[in-house]
Amino acid sequence: MFGRIGEAIRESIRKLLSRGYVGEAELNEFLTELERSLIEADVELGIAKELIMKIRERVMKERTKLPLRQIIIPIVYDELVALLGERTEVIIDRKPFKILLVGLFGSGKTTTAGKLALYYSKRGYKVALVCLDVVRPAAYEQLEQISRKINVGFLGDEFEKDPSKIIRKLSNKFSKYDIIIVDSSGRDALNDEMIQEIKQVREELKPQEILLVLSADIGQQAKEEAQAFHEALGITGIIVTKLDGTAKGGGALVACKHTNAKVKFIGTGEHLDEIEEFEPKKFVARLLGIGDLETLMRKVEETVEKERLEHVARKAIKGGMNLKDLYDQIQAMQKVGPLNKLISFIPGLSLVKLPKEALPMQEEKLKKFAYIIQSMTPEERENPKIINASRIRRIARGAGVKEEDVRELLSFYNQMNKLMKMFGSQDVSKLLKRLGGTKL
Numbered sequence: 001m002f003g004r005i006g007e008a009i010r011e012s013i014r015k016l017l018s019r020g021y022v023g024e025a026e027l028n029e030f031l032t033e034l035e036r037s038l039i040e041a042d043v044e045l046g047i048a049k050e051l052i053m054k055i056r057e058r059v060m061k062e063r064t065k066l067p068l069r070q071i072i073i074p075i076v077y078d079e080l081v082a083l084l085g086e087r088t089e090v091i092i093d094r095k096p097f098k099i100l101l102v103g104l105f106g107s108g109k110t111t112t113a114g115k116l117a118l119y120y121s122k123r124g125y126k127v128a129l130v131c132l133d134v135v136r137p138a139a140y141e142q143l144e145q146i147s148r149k150i151n152v153g154f155l156g157d158e159f160e161k162d163p164s165k166i167i168r169k170l171s172n173k174f175s176k177y178d179i180i181i182v183d184s185s186g187r188d189a190l191n192d193e194m195i196q197e198i199k200q201v202r203e204e205l206k207p208q209e210i211l212l213v214l215s216a217d218i219g220q221q222a223k224e225e226a227q228a229f230h231e232a233l234g235i236t237g238i239i240v241t242k243l244d245g246t247a248k249g250g251g252a253l254v255a256c257k258h259t260n261a262k263v264k265f266i267g268t269g270e271h272l273d274e275i276e277e278f279e280p281k282k283f284v285a286r287l288l289g290i291g292d293l294e295t296l297m298r299k300v301e302e303t304v305e306k307e308r309l310e311h312v313a314r315k316a317i318k319g320g321m322n323l324k325d326l327y328d329q330i331q332a333m334q335k336v337g338p339l340n341k342l343i344s345f346i347p348g349l350s351l352v353k354l355p356k357e358a359l360p361m362q363e364e365k366l367k368k369f370a371y372i373i374q375s376m377t378p379e380e381r382e383n384p385k386i387i388n389a390s391r392i393r394r395i396a397r398g399a400g401v402k403e404e405d406v407r408e409l410l411s412f413y414n415q416m417n418k419l420m421k422m423f424g425s426q427d428v429s430k431l432l433k434r435l436g437g438t439k440l
């Protein structure tokens, strides 16, 4: 998520947890590293220092109850979540629900408009994209192309240069849609011209949400930018884009908390499905490498039938996942996208350091696993316990793989089952405590 910085934080955690003894010296070393990572993420110095102080104080206070090793990571988790603030959702409560996107040139408005349209249309809403960018040449074609690609409505007027007139012309078409997403003109900076234009658009459109799109690479400057937009236009929320491409994303997210508008979505890549609602708890869990079963499930739900997955999830969490379920899950994972993206969602797996070169091989492996499961009898899939040596031989022959591949699948299955069970029975902080007690 934070690229290099996430990796650095997880490395510090791994180091801490793998020590034979964790005392005050080890705690201090860990906190120094964490502070360095935060500052590298462009979190404001004062805020970073205060956070580290708070963590140290809490750890020292609670150390009487439990060994240091077990309390540090849960406290870090809590404090980072508090640093990022509460989750604030966009609630679609009327039709048509109008979302106006504003922001400077290149912040990612047009891309984000497409992402939001796809996000909501996947959730069953009838969505239209509206082009009100009258400044950038070819803005109309760009948005129209996006709308065709993701198969949502598109409204605009290529030749009209007054956004208010465009809205008046189109407004009778809005009611055909559940959600209207409006892309507006950017500028190099928030100047009077831009403020006037957006104010007029706001008057005419009467949007339910005015979301500021800002790029994560501006780091802690996000505070000033968000504040200026908030004061001038009364934005209702923020979308931070390009979190994938910069080390400064943490600073940008933290900075937004100190304005009155909250981050509602984050953009994590150039592709149109790379957007998610901003949920501090999940975000921090992933940052720390705790994995995230719920997010994984949600991603997967989008591509395969919801019902089947709910069934799998329920069984998995109860520890009753069989190989048929695992097969469904492997298929779903293959549909959802490249494995390296998914890795960070799978509980436990992101704490395991995977060398970059290993990823293509892992994808191959999943394919192999799928063949192996296909070569089993329904009975074997239902109840993997019955798979003995002679069955392994038969399955391997049928799937055209080695016997050790079959064994590897079975042990992967057992591990997944264990992890799922652990995830289902505990909330994140309990899980963390448990991890704290485990040598990694």
Ligand SMILES: Nc1nc2c(ncn2[C@@H]2O[C@H](COP(=O)(O)OP(=O)(O)O)[C@@H](O)[C@H]2O)c(=O)[nH]1
Pocket: 103, 104, 105, 106, 107, 108, 109, 110, 111, 112, 186, 241, 242, 243, 244, 245, 267, 268, 269, 270, 274
């Ligand atoms: N890596 C990455 N690139 C993004 C993201 N969002 C937008 N971009 C890229 O940023 C550039 C500007 O985006 P655009 O939507 O045209 O910005 P606009 O001028 O505000 O409309 C384009 O090259 C996009 O592909 C993101 O979340 N991650």
Ligand SMILES: [Mg+2]
Pocket: 109, 110, 111, 133, 136, 139
């Ligand atoms: Mg644009």
